[in-house]
Amino acid sequence: MALGTMLALVLACVAAEGFFSGTEMALISLNRHRLAHRVEKGETAARLVAGQFRVPVSLYATTSIGTNLSMVAATAAVTAYLSGTGFAEDADILAVVAVSPLALLFGEIIPKTFYRRWSEKISYVAIFPLMAAQKVLAPVRLVAVWLARRILAAGGVDATYDVGAVTHDEIKHIFASEKKEMDLHPEEQKIIHRIFGLKHVTVEQCLVPLIHLTAVERKEPLSAVKAKFEESKFSRIPVFSERIFNIVGVINAIDVLRYGDDAKIAADLARPAYYVYKNQKVEDLMPQMQRAGVHVAVVVNEYSDAIGIVSMEDLLEEIFGEIQDEYDREQEAPQTGQTDPGKWAADGTVEIDFLNEKYNLGLPKGDYETLAGYILTSIDRIPRKGEVVTIGDFRFVIRDATERGIRSVEMTRSVAGKNG
Known part of the structure; x- marks a missing residue:
């Protein structure tokens, strides 16, 4: 050659x-x-x-x-x-x-x-x-x-591919590489980032805890059920059997109007509860609730005890931010704020880390996350509404509380670090 x-x-x-x-x-x-x-x-x-x-x-x-x-x-x-x-x-x-x-x-x-x-x-x-x-x-x-x-x-591998099925990672890559050309508003960018983060958010992170619920026992008379609806202004109320941790159903206000004449006790109007595990991912629960046609789900732990409820609004808040729904109680003051020098008002669910970072309070960390958890752990009991509790350099006035926990607190730092 x-x-x-x-x-x-x-x-x-x-x-x-x-x-x-x-x-x-x-x-x-x-x-x-x-x-x-x-x-x-x-x-x-x-x-x-x-x-x-x-x-x-x-x-x-x-x-x-x-x-x-x-x-x-x-x-x-x-x-x-x-x-x-x-x-x-x-x-x-x-x-x-x-x-x-x-x-x-x-x-x-x-x-x-x-x-x-x-x-x-x-x-x-x-x-x-x-x-x-x-x-x-x-x-x-x-x-x-x-x-x-x-x-x-x-080996269980599918040799086909749907070109129209764009994956989560591909969408994320498109957004990261082309967001400048998209000319998105900062709030729109936040929403997109929240959507990408849904796979890491569990139901437990966005539920309404039992302490914030208005519920009725399944054997309570219809008159008590109506009173709870009138008092709470909610459109749905959980129904429990004997103890609050055993939620068995949910009553819709519309059902009280439709079938109230035929009902005698709460159980007669309760729809079966829809249970979800606390560690389930939000991105999986949203389509699951849509398919099941339910608006509220009962969140349970590994012992099958209810720890709260989650609504479709709660899930949507993980994407769009705060949405005012029926479980967001109206408050005269913000969730947390400084009312006077050395004096603050805060909801019991405010996280200790948030308070320390925003107001430089120096509250100690421990086996708790919230202000209510700090107080309960320190005094080892549930205080009464109006009670004054002194812990370290702070004097806490319990503004609102129930038999199950603390709702809101007024706290004052003592002068020169002395107990008040």
């Missing part, structure tokens, strides 16, 4: 290898959202590209066969040339040594880098010669695909 012929064949084979490896990289680097959009617009090239992803194993079989055949052909050409020279005895080894660096550099590294960088422009052009190669390689490709699918199926 002449030297010129050998060089031409090697260059052609390396170029072919670069085409197959680079095209594969370009296709898998494509933005799936844009691809789906172009398919919807009816673009032929986009439709052909999408077809490759519906059976990706066929794409990988084509590119793998193409790169390997190119490498083998280039090596064979060099071997044939060396066989007619004084290096015939070591032609095979020398051919591999000569071709490998070329194939690695110009058949893999450079094409993959280049094709990935320009994947949007290259993919919709390269798809046509790629499909032509698929037809030429069909006999070998079909056998490889058949074997690969059997092996993947045995």
Whole structure:
């Protein structure tokens, strides 16, 4: 074989290898959202590209066969040339040594880098010669695909892909890379970030605790149920059996109006409770509640005891921020605020870390998270409404409390760090 012929064949084979490896990289680097959009617009090239992803194993079989055949052909050409020279005895080894660096550099590294960088422009052009190669390689490709699918199926792996199913990570990548072009308002960006974070938020983090609930015992008379609705102004009230931790249902105010004449006790009007575990993720619970057609769910712990309830509004607040609903009690003062120098008013559920960070109070940390938890842990009992409690450098006046816990507190720092 002449030297010129050998060089031409090697260059052609390396170029072919670069085409197959680079095209594969370009296709898998494509933005799936844009691809789906172009398919919807009816673009032929986009439709052909999408077809490759519906059976990706066929794409990988084509590119793998193409790169390997190119490498083998280039090596064979060099071997044939060396066989007619004084290096015939070591032609095979020398051919591999000569071709490998070329194939690695110009058949893999450079094409993959280049094709990935320009994947949007290259993919919709390269798809046509790629499909032509698929037809030429069909006999070998079909056998490889058949074997690969059997092996993947045995391992429980689906060999198909829905190009329209954009994944969570792909959406996040699109937002991160294109948010400047989107010209989003800061609040809109916050909402998007909250949506991405839903997979980390549990139901326990957004429930309404039992201490904040108005509930009725299942055997209470209808008159007591009506009184609870009138007093609380809620549209739904949980129903428990014997103890508050055993919530068995929920009464809707509309049911009291519709069926009140036929009911004698709370249990007659209660709809079955919809239970969810406290560690369930919010992103899973929202569609689950929508499918079940429920507005309120009872949250239980590992002992099957109720620890609170969660409504659809509570879940939506994890995305859109605070939404005023029926379980958000009207307050004369903010949840927390400084009323006078050295004096603060706070809800019992305000976190210790928040108070320390905002007002530099220096409240100690412990096996509690909230201000109410700090007071309860310190005195080891539930104080009465109006009671005054002194802990360390602070004097706490219990503004509102129930038999189950503290709702709101007024606290004063003692002068010069002395107990008040």
